[in-house]
Amino acid sequence: MPLTDSPPADLVAAPVLERVLHEALREGGDFAEVFVEDRSNCSILLDDRKVEELSSGRDRGAGIRVIVGETTGFAHTADISEAGLMSAAEAAAAVAREGGGGVREVALARRSVQHQQVAVLPGSVAKSDKVDLLLRADDAARSAGGAIVQVSAGYGDGRRRILVANSDGLLTDDDRVRTRFFVTCVASGDSGMQTGSESLAFTLGYEMFADHPVEEAAAKAARRAITKLDARPAPSGVVPVVLKRGSGGFLFHEACGHGLEADHILKDSSVYTGRVGELVASPGVTLVDDGTFGPNWGTLAIDDEGRPTQRNVLIQDGVLTDYMWDFLRARKTGRASSGNGRRQSYEDLPMVRMTNTYLIAGKEDPDEIVAQTPKGIYVAQLGGGQVNTATGDFVFGMTEAYLIEDGRVTEPLRNANLIGNGPDVLSKIDAIGNDFEMSPGTCGKDGQNVAVGCGQPTLRVTGVTVGGTAGA
Amino acid sequence: MPDLLGLARRVLDKAGADEDVEVYVAHGRETSIRVFEGEIEELTAAESAGVGVRVISEGRQGFSYVGALDESAAADALLEARDNARFATVDEHAGLASPDGVAAPVLDLWREELVSFPTDNKVALAVELERQVRAGDTRIRQVVSSDYVDGLGETAIATSRGIAVSSRQTGCYLFVHAVAGDGDDTQTGFGFSVGRAPGELDVGLAASDAVDRATRLLGAKKAKSAKLTAVLDRRVTATLLGILSGTLSGEEVVKGRSLFAGRIGEQVGVGELTLVDDPTNPLAYGASEFDAEGLACRRNALISKGELSGFLYNTYAANLAGRSSTGSAVRGGFRTTPGVGAQALYLEPGTRDQSEIISLVGDGFLVQSITGVHSGVNPVSGDFSVGAEGLMIRGGELAEPVREVTIASTIQRMLQHVVAIGSDIEWLPGAATGVTLAIDEISLSGS
Numbered sequence: 067m068p069l070t071d072s073p074p075a076d077l078v079a080a081p082v083l084e085r086v087l088h089e090a091l092r093e094g095g096d097f098a099e100v101f102v103e104d105r106s107n108c109s110i111l112l113d114d115r116k117v118e119e120l121s122s123g124r125d126r127g128a129g130i131r132v133i134v135g136e137t138t139g140f141a142h143t144a145d146i147s148e149a150g151l152m153s154a155a156e157a158a159a160a161v162a163r164e165g166g167g168g169v170r171e172v173a174l175a176r177r178s179v180q181h182q183q184v185a186v187l188p189g190s191v192a193k194s195d196k197v198d199l200l201l202r203a204d205d206a207a208r209s210a211g212g213a214i215v216q217v218s219a220g221y222g223d224g225r226r227r228i229l230v231a232n233s234d235g236l237l238t239d240d241d242r243v244r245t246r247f248f249v250t251c252v253a254s255g256d257s258g259m260q261t262g263s264e265s266l267a268f269t270l271g272y273e274m275f276a277d278h279p280v281e282e283a284a285a286k287a288a289r290r291a292i293t294k295l296d297a298r299p300a301p302s303g304v305v306p307v308v309l310k311r312g313s314g315g316f317l318f319h320e321a322c323g324h325g326l327e328a329d330h331i332l333k334d335s336s337v338y339t340g341r342v343g344e345l346v347a348s349p350g351v352t353l354v355d356d357g358t359f360g361p362n363w364g365t366l367a368i369d370d371e372g373r374p375t376q377r378n379v380l381i382q383d384g385v386l387t388d389y390m391w392d393f394l395r396a397r398k399t400g401r402a403s404s405g406n407g408r409r410q411s412y413e414d415l416p417m418v419r420m421t422n423t424y425l426i427a428g429k430e431d432p433d434e435i436v437a438q439t440p441k442g443i444y445v446a447q448l449g450g451g452q453v454n455t456a457t458g459d460f461v462f463g464m465t466e467a468y469l470i471e472d473g474r475v476t477e478p479l480r481n482a483n484l485i486g487n488g489p490d491v492l493s494k495i496d497a498i499g500n501d502f503e504m505s506p507g508t509c510g511k512d513g514q515n516v517a518v519g520c521g522q523p524t525l526r527v528t529g530v531t532v533g534g535t536a537g538a
Numbered sequence: 539m540p541d542l543l544g545l546a547r548r549v550l551d552k553a554g555a556d557e558d559v560e561v562y563v564a565h566g567r568e569t570s571i572r573v574f575e576g577e578i579e580e581l582t583a584a585e586s587a588g589v590g591v592r593v594i595s596e597g598r599q600g601f602s603y604v605g606a607l608d609e610s611a612a613a614d615a616l617l618e619a620r621d622n623a624r625f626a627t628v629d630e631h632a633g634l635a636s637p638d639g640v641a642a643p644v645l646d647l648w649r650e651e652l653v654s655f656p657t658d659n660k661v662a663l664a665v666e667l668e669r670q671v672r673a674g675d676t677r678i679r680q681v682v683s684s685d686y687v688d689g690l691g692e693t694a695i696a697t698s699r700g701i702a703v704s705s706r707q708t709g710c711y712l713f714v715h716a717v718a719g720d721g722d723d724t725q726t727g728f729g730f731s732v733g734r735a736p737g738e739l740d741v742g743l744a745a746s747d748a749v750d751r752a753t754r755l756l757g758a759k760k761a762k763s764a765k766l767t768a769v770l771d772r773r774v775t776a777t778l779l780g781i782l783s784g785t786l787s788g789e790e791v792v793k794g795r796s797l798f799a800g801r802i803g804e805q806v807g808v809g810e811l812t813l814v815d816d817p818t819n820p821l822a823y824g825a826s827e828f829d830a831e832g833l834a835c836r837r838n839a840l841i842s843k844g845e846l847s848g849f850l851y852n853t854y855a856a857n858l859a860g861r862s863s864t865g866s867a868v869r870g871g872f873r874t875t876p877g878v879g880a881q882a883l884y885l886e887p888g889t890r891d892q893s894e895i896i897s898l899v900g901d902g903f904l905v906q907s908i909t910g911v912h913s914g915v916n917p918v919s920g921d922f923s924v925g926a927e928g929l930m931i932r933g934g935e936l937a938e939p940v941r942e943v944t945i946a947s948t949i950q951r952m953l954q955h956v957v958a959i960g961s962d963i964e965w966l967p968g969a970a971t972g973v974t975l976a977i978d979e980i981s982l983s984g985s
Contacts, residue, residue, distance in 0.1 A: 114793075116627040122618055123873055125588075125605035136574070140582040144606045157583045160657075193625045216794070252795075252918075259794075259918050302944065302983035303763065333574070335682045335717050337724070415580060449913040452925075456682075456717050456726045459942060461925035463913020483914045485925040485944050531760075533914070533923040533944025533983050 074227035074239040077102045078128070080174050082148050083231040087172040090132050090155040091233060095162040097133040097397075098155075098172075099232040101370065102146060103412040108188065109222040112200035120193060129412040130154045133394065134162040142413045174237040179367050179374065181241045184271035188223030188245055191272045196221050199247070199280055206281035207251050210288030213295060215259075216252040219284070223272070230372035238372040243271050244363070244517060246506070247280055251288045255295035260480075262290025263465070267506035267517070269365040290447065290466050293478045300467065300482035300534025306442035307484065307530045308435055308470060312503025313445050314462075315520025319423045319509065320453040321460040321488025322353060326380050327406070327418040328395035335456045337489050338386060346386045347492035350428055353381040355390055357405055357421030362519035363506030364421040371407035371416050378404045381492075392418045410514035420509060424521035428498025432524035435497045437473040443532060444468045444475045448484070458488035464532075482534040491527050499524030540565060540587075540607055542694035543704045549589065549612045550696045557595040557623075558634045559616065559698045560831070564588060564872045565607060566691035569657065573664040573684045581657075588872035593619040594633060598626040603873045631857035634699045635831035638862065642827045642834035643818035647707035649735035652688055659736070660686045663712060667741050671716050671729070674749035677756060679719035682726075687711055688736070701832035708734055709823065711967060712744045718752035725758065725941075727751030732823060732967050751906060755927060758939035760984040767902035767957060768945055768980040769895055769931065772964045772972030774905050775885070779970035782813070782949065783880035785917045786840050788864075789855035790878075797920040797949060798846060806846045807953035812886035813841040815850060815866070815969075822882030824969045830876040831867040838864045840883075841953075852878045868969075884971035888959035892974040895958045897934035899976055904929045904936060905945065920949040926982075943984040947977070955979045 078086075083100055090098035108122045128151055129142040139161030143154040188196075200219045207217040222245070229239045246267035253260050264287040268274045309317070330336035338346065347353070357366045357375025366375050371393045379387050391399070392407030395418060408419035436444060444467065451462035467479045504521035546561040553559035565587040572580040589612040590603040600623030602615040626632075668684035688710035696702045713730040729748030731740045770778065790796040798806070817826045817835040826835050831853055839847050851859065852867035855878050868879035896904065906928040914924040923946035930937040947955075960974030 110625075116629060117625060118627075118629075119599065119601060119875060120622040120625050121601040121603075121875065122622060123603035123605070123615075124611075127605065135577075137578045138580045140580060140584075142584055144585075144587060160583070161578060161581050193622070197625050261918070302946070302981070304985065333682050334680050335715075335726075413584060413586060415582065450910075451913065452909040454726055454909075457724050459909075459925075459927075461910030461914070461944075463910060465913070480919075480921065481913070481916060483910045483923050483925060483944055485910070485942055487942065531942060531944065531983065533925065533946055 074104065074229050074241055077104055077227065077229045078146055080237060082151065083237065084172050084174055086151045086155050087231065087233050089152050090130055090159050093159050093162040095132045095134045095159065097233055099131050099230065100128055100151065101412055102128045102229040104227045105224065105411065106189065107224045109220065110196055110200060111220050112204060113218040114216060115204055117197055125411065127412045128154060130158045131415060132158045132162055137161050138415065140415050172233050173235055174231055175235050177236060177238045179238055179240055182243060182269060182367060184243045186272040187243065188272045189225060199275065203249050203280040203284040207249060207284040207288040210285055211292055213253040213255055213292050214251050214288050215254045217249065219249040220247065222246045228370065232372065236372050238368060240368050242269065242366065244269050245272060245274050247283065249284045249287045251291040253291035253295050257295055260291050260294035260297065262287045262294065265506060267363045268361045269363060270361045294480060297478040297480045300479040300532055302532055302534045304529045304531050306439055306526060306528055308439055308442060308444045308524065308526045309522065310444065310446045311432065311499060311501040311524045312505050312521060314448050315424055315505055315522045316448060316451060316507050317460065317462050318353065318425055318522060319420060319507065319518060319520045320451050321458055322492055323355065323420050323423045324453060324455040325458055325488065326389050328389045328391045329418045330455050331389050332395055332398060337458045341386050342388065344386055345384050346489060347381050347384045348495045349384040350498050351381060351384050351492060351495055352379065352426045354379050354426060355420050355423045359422040359519065362422045362504050363517045364519035366421060369405045369407045370409045371403065373403045373405045373407060375405040375421060390418050390420065392416055408516050410516060414514050417512065419511065419516050420518050422504065422519035424504065425523065427500050427502045427523040430497050430499050432499035432501050435499055435524055435526050436470060436475060439470050439473060439526060442470040443479065444470050453488065460488055461485045482532055485531045485533055491530065494528040495525050496528050497526040542692055543696060543702060545607060545609060545612065546694045546696035547702065548609055549591065549616060550698060552613055552616055553698050557593055557620065560592040560634050561696050562590045562872055563694045564691065566689055568687065568689040569660060571660050571664050571686045573661065573668050576665055576668065578661055589615055590872040591615045591619045592875060593623045595620065595623050597628040597630055597632055598623045599632045600626060601875050631854055633853055633857055634697050635701060635833050635853040635863060636699050637701060638833060640834040640836060645820050645825055645827050647734060647820065647825060649708045651735040651737060652708040652710060653690060655736050660688065663736065663739065663741060667712050667714050667745055670741060670745035671714050671748050674745055675718065675753050677718045677720050677753050678716055678749060680717040682715040682717060685713045695832035697832060703828045703832045705827045710736055710739065712739050712741060714744055714748045716748040716752045718756055720756045723756050725752050725755040754929065755906065755939045755941060758927060758941035760942050761930060761940040761982060762985055763983050765979060765981050767899045767976055767978040769899055769902055769904045770975045770977065771904065771906050772962060772974055773966065774908055775975040776966050776970040776972040777908060777911055779883045779885065781911060781915050783883050783969065786849050787878040788849040788851035788859050790917065791849050792855060792859040795918055797918060801846050804846050805844050807841055807844040808956045809844045810888065810959055811841055811844050811953060811956055813883065814839050814886065815880045815883045817881035819882055821965050822971065823965055823967050824882035826881060829865045829867040830869040833863055833865045835881065836865045838866065850878055850880060852876050880969045883969055884963065885959055885973050887961045887963050887973055889961050890958060891962050892960055895960055895974055895976050896931050896936065898958060899931055900934050902931040903940065903982055904931055922947050922949055922952065943982055946981045946983060947979065951979060952977050
């Protein structure tokens with residue numbers, strides 16, 4: 067496996083792909099697809115000023131699927147020679163062995179895609195420069211104050227060159243570069259230790275650090291940890307919650323977005339099944355999924371089925387307008403894919419996934435929203451969460467939060483969980499700010515992780531359960 | 539199967555005299571079948587393989603992997619790992635495992651039955667599981683998926699320190715995701731059954747589990763906030779043990795990131811509490827002959843009769859702490875370097891089953907599942923606050939279902955407030971084992 071960086075279109079020649087698709091449909095079947103991927107990654111972990119690990123790797127392989135009626139056969143291989151692809155095609159076609167057996171010739175027509183423009187390929191940056199970047203972040207975090215006792219910082223970049231060919235004649239490719247950075251600080255004080263973290267992640271090359279200095283991110287993480295040293299336990303019970311811009315987008319991704327994925331809809335395992343045209347959120351709430359949205363973490367030129375991504379409005383002014391679709395679910399419904407078919411790697415089947423999901427800004431002054439909240443919680447950063455898509459029930463950790471007393475943000479709170487129900491929260495939004503921010507995340511579904519962006523303006527939810535430990 | 543150890547040795551032959559090299563080779567095959575409405579929805583035949591190479595040179599460690607069993611690609615990974623090592627910080631504690639004379643347990647984790655099990659029979663198991671769930675209760679509204687998954691895996695490790703080991707195992711499971719409905723109310727439940735071979739799978743158990751879990755929460759409401767005794771269902775306990783294992787990692791301890799740092803010998807829990815990580819027990823699905831650095835797996839007592847008695851170490855953590863590896867190196871495949879982790883964690887069982895514990899408790903809350911574990915538990919401070927659903931316990935009987943509440947305490951307090959440990963051990967996939975566990979002084983936060 068020579069480490070060349072040839073264009074993705076050269077991974078497998080078109081005539082080979084045509085023969086493989088032909089083989090995949092030899093026993094019958096309605097549709098066949100070859101997904102070829104060549105992926106390289108680099109990651110560096112700095113812990114307490116030591117480069118604890120510098121790791122890199124390379125994967126190359128192909129996934130082949132055959133669809134027969136309602137059944138999908140899938141096989142993958144790390145051998146992308148014609149022989150390797152042929153044997154995977156045969157394995158994927160096993161589901162069609164009782165099928166009609168019509169032989170189909172496939173003639174591929176190339177569709178070119180505007181690949182992402184990358185100013186500085188991370189692979190071209192010296193490893194020593196990447197290490198220096200992390201050391202600079204460490205310096206910045208420690209200069210935030212003596213209370214910072216530990217700093218760990220991580221850097222990662224990845225390049226995925228993909229090629230998609232299918233029996234409908236589509237042949238297209240993409241070259242994706244993503245770069246990310248994260249930092250976690252531990253502060254120590256009389257009350258014990260607290261952590262603060264921050265991350266930067268974009269569908270960009272190494273040039274991202276010019277606009278997003280790691281020093282700023284590190285200082286932010288350090289401040290979070292230090293602030294929490296004085297934090298008191300969060301209260302428990304149902305309280306009004308103001309989510310700062312960019313803090314809670316992941317909540318809407320998890321608790322509402324997943325329920326709008328067509329695979330859940332078609333299996334009637336979503337609270338949103340059959341509700342297009344209904345009011346599902348407070349008026350003023352507009353939820354969008356947009357794979358073309360700037361250099362955000364969930365941006366893609368094409369999805370992993372070769373479909374160009376697009377801006378999809380899911381909820382318009384409180385009314386459910388549409389779901390998100392991949393090829394398979396769109397085909398079942400007799401409509402077009404919305405460009406939401408994604409897969410973690412060639413080893414996985416594509417399914418309906420979000421890209422950049424966000425609530426659009428409203429008209430209110432964010433400061434006024436706080437001022438008009440006599441008592442509540444101000445969430446400046448949410449951590450990880452979990453959701454049951456069938457019920458919409460969610461749990462999210464608050465990693466930076468404050469009390470709101472008499473319309474003012476006052477004391478910091480220790481980490482605690484927010485627990486609620488997605489559809490319920492959407493209908494309890496009673497104030498939407500005129501600000502907006504995106505943040506990066508990793509979305510897991512059925513064991514596959516993909517990069518997503520989430521965003522939202524400052525907004526208030528009239529009541530969410532907080533699981534604090536005050537009085538516990 | 540390809541000769542993994544042979545490949546590892548051939549790559550190792552390319553190591554320089556002044557460097558330590560570890561070659562980790564993994565190969566696996568998996569069949570995964572998803573059934574919906576009696577038909578195959580997805581059938582996946584997967585083969586994964588790759589090589590991960592660690593190089594340690596003058597105290598600097600580098601790592602690289604390649605997703606192929608190809609000798610020249612693996613040789614490239616060695617070159618890349620060697621280059622990566624140049625940029626690492628010198629760390630006197632970096633090192634590969636050295637053979638320590640501990641004999642590996644002899645475990646038979648491979649079942650030919652699985653290897654030769656026909657695909658049609660696999661499909662039939664998933665179809666039958668779906669059928670039983672749909673027939674299990676009129677309130678089952680949907681079976682979102684019914685899966686049969688099996689896999690066989692082999693790994694080999696060869697190092698310049700003289701380790702050359704390989705092992706292989708098989709495993710399979712059935713998993714079903716059911717949705718129950720009653721009027722506007724919707725609840726979900728999962729059921730599964732695990733085995734090393736298909737003959738060990740119990741379709742009926744997986745089906746009734748999913749049906750019970752989905753239907754018994756119908757009509758669930760928020761409960762009133764209260765301080766009460768929580769009875770953790772077996773799988774909830776397994777999740778809790780998973781959290782505990784992170785705090786018992788020697789690396790986290792030596793780096794001051796665990797609430798147990800510096801507390802060896804202290805009484806951290808009630809006298810009935812004994813926590814062991816024992817991958818030499820073949821009943822555990824985390825059982826293994828060798829750890830991820832090629833040392834023999836062994837039984838490690840972590841809490842003995844309430845007293846904190848040990849931590850888990852891989853070679854690096856052991857070097858940091860000035861101790862020896864406990865054979866607790868784990869890794870998530872060939873793409874990662876070894877970390878520290880539990881492999882087969884379990885609580886020594888008590889004498890009562892779950893229903894006896896429920897009557898013993900009298901009034902409390904049976905926790906069926908918890909969510910938000912990663913955000914809700916702080917391994918340093920011990921703060922614990924997670925989302926929960928389950929059933930209230932009144933007069934020693936299960937009563938009304940409850941959802942959307944949180945339960946909170948601290949890990950320290952929970953260990954000191956264990957009131958009963960069940961006799962009902964359940965071996966689960968993953969590193970932790972289930973058992974019913976009752977803990978008092980838990981704050982339930984609801985309405």
